[in-house]
Amino acid sequence: MANLDFRGALLKAGYIWVQPYVSRIIPEKFSSYKGIKFVKSYITPLGEFKVLLIHYQKDLTKLPFAFVIEKPIELTGISLPHISNSGYLCYANNDQAEWNPLDAEYFAKAIDNSIAKTLLVATENINESSEYQNEFSNYWEGDSTAYSFEEFPTATKNLRYSSLISKRGKNKRDSTEYVIFTEDENRNNWLKLREQATVIEDGTVVVVTVKRNNWAPVSSWPPSSLDEVVAWLARADRSAHDFLIFQLVRFSAKRLLVILQISEEGQLAFKLTFSKRYQSLLEQWRSRKKKSLKSMLAPICSPKATTSFIRLRVEAVDPNSIFLRNRPDPKVGDLRNKRIALVGCGTIGSFIAELLVKSGAGAGARGRLEVYDPDILKSGNLGRHRLSARFLGWNKAEGITKLIEDDSLHKVSIYAHDEDFEISTDNLKKYDILIDATGRVPVSLALAGFVRKMPSSRPILIHGFNHHWGQDSVAFIDNGKACYGCLARFTTTKSKTETANTSRYSCGSLYTPYDASVSVVSAALTVEAVLNTLEPKLKWTYTKVTSNIKQSQKRLSLKPLSSCKVCGQGTIR
Numbered sequence: 001m002a003n004l005d006f007r008g009a010l011l012k013a014g015y016i017w018v019q020p021y022v023s024r025i026i027p028e029k030f031s032s033y034k035g036i037k038f039v040k041s042y043i044t045p046l047g048e049f050k051v052l053l054i055h056y057q058k059d060l061t062k063l064p065f066a067f068v069i070e071k072p073i074e075l076t077g078i079s080l081p082h083i084s085n086s087g088y089l090c091y092a093n094n095d096q097a098e099w100n101p102l103d104a105e106y107f108a109k110a111i112d113n114s115i116a117k118t119l120l121v122a123t124e125n126i127n128e129s130s131e132y133q134n135e136f137s138n139y140w141e142g143d144s145t146a147y148s149f150e151e152f153p154t155a156t157k158n159l160r161y162s163s164l165i166s167k168r169g170k171n172k173r174d175s176t177e178y179v180i181f182t183e184d185e186n187r188n189n190w191l192k193l194r195e196q197a198t199v200i201e202d203g204t205v206v207v208v209t210v211k212r213n214n215w216a217p218v219s220s221w222p223p224s225s226l227d228e229v230v231a232w233l234a235r236a237d238r239s240a241h242d243f244l245i246f247q248l249v250r251f252s253a254k255r256l257l258v259i260l261q262i263s264e265e266g267q268l269a270f271k272l273t274f275s276k277r278y279q280s281l282l283e284q285w286r287s288r289k290k291k292s293l294k295s296m297l298a299p300i301c302s303p304k305a306t307t308s309f310i311r312l313r314v315e316a317v318d319p320n321s322i323f324l325r326n327r328p329d330p331k332v333g334d335l336r337n338k339r340i341a342l343v344g345c346g347t348i349g350s351f352i353a354e355l356l357v358k359s360g361a362g363a364g365a366r367g368r369l370e371v372y373d374p375d376i377l378k379s380g381n382l383g384r385h386r387l388s389a390r391f392l393g394w395n396k397a398e399g400i401t402k403l404i405e406d407d408s409l410h411k412v413s414i415y416a417h418d419e420d421f422e423i424s425t426d427n428l429k430k431y432d433i434l435i436d437a438t439g440r441v442p443v444s445l446a447l448a449g450f451v452r453k454m455p456s457s458r459p460i461l462i463h464g465f466n467h468h469w470g471q472d473s474v475a476f477i478d479n480g481k482a483c484y485g486c487l488a489r490f491t492t493t494k495s496k497t498e499t500a501n502t503s504r505y506s507c508g509s510l511y512t513p514y515d516a517s518v519s520v521v522s523a524a525l526t527v528e529a530v531l532n533t534l535e536p537k538l539k540w541t542y543t544k545v546t547s548n549i550k551q552s553q554k555r556l557s558l559k560p561l562s563s564c565k566v567c568g569q570g571t572i573r
Helices: 002-012 020-025 104-124 184-193 226-236 238-251 276-287 293-300 319-324 347-358 396-407 441-451 516-532
Strands: 036-044 047-055 065-070 144-148 160-166 175-181 198-210 255-262 266-274 306-316 339-343 368-372 414-417 433-436 460-467 472-478 504-506 509-511 542-546
Touching: 002 104, 036 104, 047 104, 065 104, 144 255, 160 184, 175 184, 175 255, 198 226, 198 238, 226 238, 226 266, 226 293, 238 255, 238 276, 238 293, 266 276, 276 293, 339 347, 347 368, 347 396, 347 460, 347 516, 368 396, 396 414, 433 441, 433 516, 441 460, 460 516, 472 516, 516 542
Parallel strands: 144 175, 144 306, 198 255, 339 368, 339 433, 368 414, 433 460
Antiparallel strands: 036 047, 047 065, 160 175, 160 198, 255 266, 266 306, 460 472, 472 542, 504 509
């Protein structure tokens, strides 16, 4: 029904429904696109544009694709902002735009108005660089992806690449990808992660920095040859243009991967393969003491010089890109160089370990993550624990360490201890942060007491646990003021109907049935607490989420409890 209403609304807006038997009115390359197709002509100051709209969704929750299939003849081969070389028209952002999917008529009018406005902006700002910002990478249309372990911009002079064939999923075709690196260890780690990948070739990487200047392309975008790239650079940044030519001569390589580091835009990349004849010519020029840019330019840009030109997408996998991307304030830093001990690797601890590594734990030169737990994984743990059935019978600390090492993009200094944590001042001072995920009151109280005996080199102590028979998820930072013993008055859930203790006992065994989500929330709160300690000033030390009440617990900065036996003078309650 929604599609019928939408079709009628588009017809009212002046679109023509392209029925199957009249599909000759659209270019053949679009005939294979799934969806209902409509066309409409729009008048702009530069002439008439014909737009193809493809509604591919059964409901109205996604924007239809829009393509410019005809434009004024005088604009042939000329780049326009917001219109890719394939004709794709970027008239709205599918992820950010908001509309009512139940109002087909309004939706159709909004699309029509947005397309008209976008075409007007494109034709009125054809030479304005600002209109192209963020579109160079979006419209680059890379054929493959290059994953870079090197942060850009970079001063590294020995960047290399490897191209490989790898799998992209079940029943998916193998595809070509590239990895950019300086250290062999990064490349080898990548190959380990991309199981059964086959290396095709290795080569050199050249990085060309393009300053913010006149970015408007001189012709259609993206370029399809080295000649078109060079022509664009000549206008956009002459120094970058000259640098690229001299670098091609300097390396004189048969294969070369070039990265264009564009100011405030990101990275674009392409891979060149030179013919044998022209590679020899490059080698001859390299041996000359004096090199004439003018004499080298035409041969290098000759269509016969390169046997292939492949555009590549660049995705950053360097540590800063991975570990700082999700930090609200990257200047605060991450966990890379922190010495962290995780005591307890049950359900909460297993998820904490994984989340810590995703935040950089163990990835720095000084940093390390040590995991302690004497227990083994049993079948009863599988409903909640991070480890899967293949780890049955494994020590939990060793299992989670193995899982993390196998799946980590970067080298992680993580160590498993299949034993209880030795609570002593000598052991505690080895760490910057100590996380208590045991859920055992005696352990938590002992840790709180021992850190207070340390005059210096005291670690930050963080407790993460489930409370009140799986109703509460709690995280608490012991920063030397309030301690675990001070929590008695905060860990009692105030609800009209108290849930009875549902713990199930057997000889030597105890467990409490509740959803795995409770432990996942506790783990998330605990890692948030760890990251909170990186701030110049702690924003809070105590937080709780209760599963069976609607109100959220206000985050608190706790003060010591005078009746606490650990940090006060009284008796623990």
